[in-house]
Amino acid sequence: MTRKFFGTDGIRGTTNRDPMTAQMALSVGMAAGAHFLRGDHRHRVVIGKDTRLSGYMMESAMVAGFTSVGMDVVLLGPMPTPAVAMLTRSMRADLGVMISASHNPFADNGIKLFGPDGYKLSDADEHAIEKRLETAPKLAKPELIGRARRIDDARGRYIHFAKSTFPEHLRLDGLKVVIDCANGAAYHVAPDTLWELGAEVIPLGVTPNGLNINDACGSTHPAALQEAVVASGADVGLALDGDADRLIVVDEQGRIVDGDQLMALIVLELKRRDQLKGDALVATVMSNLGLERKLSDAGVKLLRTQVGDRYVLEQMRKSGCNVGGEQSGHIILADHSTTGDGLVAGLQVLAALVEAKAPASELLRQFEPLPQLLKNVRFNGGAEPLEADSVRERIAAAEAELEGRGRLVIRKSGTEPLIRVMAEGDDPELVERLVDDICEAVQSAA
Known part of the structure; x- marks a missing residue:
C-alpha cells in the first residue's frame, strides 16, 4: 500500500515547499x-x-480545515507529542494532531496524527486520508461549522500525568539534573516536572524564538549538555528533542548514554520486579547486538522491527510487550503512554538512580556495545540507488564478510532523501571498511 505524503512519522518537509504548505495543512485538516x-x-x-x-501558520490552516467539515478544535499550544496523545484520549477527542518535525531544524515542519485511542494512525487510515485528498471534501452546513477554543491548563494536565508515572515513594531531593529541552515543545513542562519532584534543575534550551529549535541543542546535539553536566557537577543530564518524544542521557562524567542502554536498564528493572510483559523488549534493526546479548543472558528476548516507533508499537501490541523503543532514544512504556515520551522515560531513569544510590556512569552502563558505525548518503530524491546492481553486489559481499561476526543494516530514510548505512561487529576496522565501501557504491549510483 503506497502512500504519497505520509512517511514513517506522518507528513514532513521544508515549510512553504510541497507538501509542507498551508494549503496542504488545510487539505489534511479537511480530509x-x-x-x-x-x-x-x-x-x-x-x-x-x-x-x-x-x-502558527500550520495550526491556523488546520483549524480552518477541521472546522470547515464540522469538527470542533481544542488548541493546546506548544506541548510534547506524548502530551497530545494523552490529551486526545483524556478529552475523548476523535483525533489528535501534533504539528512538529521532531528533531529536524526549524525550517522543516510536519503533521502527526493520532486516533481516538491515542495511538498513531495505521497505514490503512493514512492511506484512506490520502485518498480523500484527491477529491473535494463535503463541507459542513453553515450552522454546523466547528468551533475552536484554546485551553490554558494543558501544561498542568501533562505535568500531573508525567509525575504519576514516577514511583510514589521516591523523591528527587538532592539530585542535580541538567535538562536540555532543545528550545522545543517541553521547554516549560520538563523543568517544572523535575522541580516539583524535588530535583535541583539546571535548564538548557528553554528560550525558544521560533528559529532555534534543535539548534546546537537537544538530543541530537548533546555537546552543550555534556559541558553543562560536568561544569555544574550535576548527577545526570537529560536531553529531549524538539517534540520531546526522544531522550538521550549524559552521565556525571559527561558521557552520552543512548536509547539501547536506557532500554536495557528499564527492561531489566521491570524484569527484577516481575513487571516485564511478554518477557521481551521490542526494538528496531538499529539496536546494538550487545543489547541483544545482554538481554539474552537475562532470559529476555529482543524482537526487532523496521525503523520507526510506530512499527515498534505495532509489534508491542501484537506481542503484549510493555517496553519498546529505538537506539535514538524513542522509548515507549506502554503501561504509561501510547507513544514515545522522553520525559516519562527520563523519570524512570531518575527513579533507578535514586533507588540504586549509584553514580549514573555505573548504573547506565548496562552492557558493552559492539563497535557500530552509521553513515548517511544524500541522494537525488528521484533516484533509487539501492536498486542499482553495483550497490546490491557490494551489500551482498559485505554481508558475506560479516556473517557470524556482526550485522549490516541498509535502509532508505522515511523523512529525508538519505540512504542510511549501518554495520556493527566485533572487528571495528572491518565495520568501518564495509560501511565506507557501501557508501561509496551508493554515492556512485545516486
Whole structure:
C-alpha cells in the first residue's frame, strides 16, 4: 500500500515547499476530519505543536480545515507529542494532531496524527486520508461549522500525568539534573516536572524564538549538555528533542548514554520486579547486538522491527510487550503512554538512580556495545540507488564478510532523501571498511 505524503512519522518537509504548505495543512485538516466524522456526536480534534515559527501558520490552516467539515478544535499550544496523545484520549477527542518535525531544524515542519485511542494512525487510515485528498471534501452546513477554543491548563494536565508515572515513594531531593529541552515543545513542562519532584534543575534550551529549535541543542546535539553536566557537577543530564518524544542521557562524567542502554536498564528493572510483559523488549534493526546479548543472558528476548516507533508499537501490541523503543532514544512504556515520551522515560531513569544510590556512569552502563558505525548518503530524491546492481553486489559481499561476526543494516530514510548505512561487529576496522565501501557504491549510483 503506497502512500504519497505520509512517511514513517506522518507528513514532513521544508515549510512553504510541497507538501509542507498551508494549503496542504488545510487539505489534511479537511480530509482527516472527514475521515473521523463517525457517529452523530459532536466531533473534536486536539491540536498541539512545537515552537517552530511555521507552527502558527500550520495550526491556523488546520483549524480552518477541521472546522470547515464540522469538527470542533481544542488548541493546546506548544506541548510534547506524548502530551497530545494523552490529551486526545483524556478529552475523548476523535483525533489528535501534533504539528512538529521532531528533531529536524526549524525550517522543516510536519503533521502527526493520532486516533481516538491515542495511538498513531495505521497505514490503512493514512492511506484512506490520502485518498480523500484527491477529491473535494463535503463541507459542513453553515450552522454546523466547528468551533475552536484554546485551553490554558494543558501544561498542568501533562505535568500531573508525567509525575504519576514516577514511583510514589521516591523523591528527587538532592539530585542535580541538567535538562536540555532543545528550545522545543517541553521547554516549560520538563523543568517544572523535575522541580516539583524535588530535583535541583539546571535548564538548557528553554528560550525558544521560533528559529532555534534543535539548534546546537537537544538530543541530537548533546555537546552543550555534556559541558553543562560536568561544569555544574550535576548527577545526570537529560536531553529531549524538539517534540520531546526522544531522550538521550549524559552521565556525571559527561558521557552520552543512548536509547539501547536506557532500554536495557528499564527492561531489566521491570524484569527484577516481575513487571516485564511478554518477557521481551521490542526494538528496531538499529539496536546494538550487545543489547541483544545482554538481554539474552537475562532470559529476555529482543524482537526487532523496521525503523520507526510506530512499527515498534505495532509489534508491542501484537506481542503484549510493555517496553519498546529505538537506539535514538524513542522509548515507549506502554503501561504509561501510547507513544514515545522522553520525559516519562527520563523519570524512570531518575527513579533507578535514586533507588540504586549509584553514580549514573555505573548504573547506565548496562552492557558493552559492539563497535557500530552509521553513515548517511544524500541522494537525488528521484533516484533509487539501492536498486542499482553495483550497490546490491557490494551489500551482498559485505554481508558475506560479516556473517557470524556482526550485522549490516541498509535502509532508505522515511523523512529525508538519505540512504542510511549501518554495520556493527566485533572487528571495528572491518565495520568501518564495509560501511565506507557501501557508501561509496551508493554515492556512485545516486
